[in-house]
Amino acid sequence: MITAYSANTPNGVKVTIALEALGLSRGTDYTLKILNLSEGDQKQPDYLAINPNGRIPAIVDHTESGNIRVFESGAVLLYLAEKFGGLLPKDPAARIEAISWTYFQTGGIGPNMGQAGYQKRQGNLAVFERFNTESHRLVSVMESVLSEADYLVGGMFSIADIMNFGWLNRAPSYMDFDLTPYPGVTAWLVRLRAREDVQRGLASFD
Ligand SMILES: N[C@@H](CCC(=O)N[C@@H](CS)C(=O)NCC(=O)O)C(=O)O
Structure with a gap:
């Protein structure tokens, strides 16, 4: 239990x-x-x-x-x-790739989106811009994969997707994050939201 x-x-x-x-x-x-x-x-x-x-x-x-x-x-x-x-993929290279995307989220997406949303609400727009710019750079890294694949790693739904989904799913409302430049990430969000x-x-x- x-x-x-x-x-x-x-x-x-x-x-x-x-x-x-x-x-x-x-x-x-x-x-x-x-x-x-x-x-x-x-x-x-x-x-x-x-x-x-x-x-x-x-x-x-x-x-x-x-x-x-x-x-x-x-x-x-x-x-x-x-x-x-x-x-988690069974293949060792894909398994560590899923863990890499897990660290990518906790070290990159999470802190930057968290700060962007907070600074926006505080009205610190210059600071917001710094974290917003880095958030966009990080999401463009995800786009480089998701423009060509359904999931982040190994053609399967894994912890890598769940880790990053938590933030990407909320980013538009939390920090006015514009997903328009990222059609692969947008399609991935739709795919994940459709899962029971x-x-x-x-x-x-x-
Ligand atoms: N790196 C941590 C971040 C956890 C985190 O920041 N959680 C927030 C909610 S999203 C929280 O507990 N906030 C309450 C607080 O900081 O007191 C993780 O991935 O678990």
Whole structure:
């Protein structure tokens, strides 16, 4: 049994989409605990014992030999993919490519889009522009792949897609990100949104 700690945010939806895509059922295979971020649930001592960084998502795997905590969305998805045997290509080169796109998201897309949206709302337009420009550069890197492929890696839906989908799906509303120059990324978003596991993962927070 897995307990997932999350919220309806670009990082939070990754874990519920992954759990659903791996065929796990809410209530039977996993429990979802939704944290109220504006109330500061993520900074409470009981949650800091699960994620010392005080952010969502995180999971606890209640195994026979004890509880295993996993924090940082990339680590969570990698753990789930390895444990349940899906969402990662078997071929070693494609597997590490999927992990590379996972780091690409946590080191690039996430921080830059997060800052762009925040600075826009604060009215710091020069700072927004800096993060917006870098976000566009990063999405153009995704476009270079997705203009010729349905998924980021190995012709299959993987953790690489889920990691980046969380942010790309929200970017237009979160930071007024214009997807028009990226038809491959736009088609990939449409493809992913049409999947039932993605829909179930997104609906977990309704
Ligand atoms: N690098 C982290 C980022 C996690 C993160 O920033 N989560 C946000 C929600 S999208 C959060 O918990 N914010 C609340 C806070 O910072 O107190 C990951 O990929 O898990």
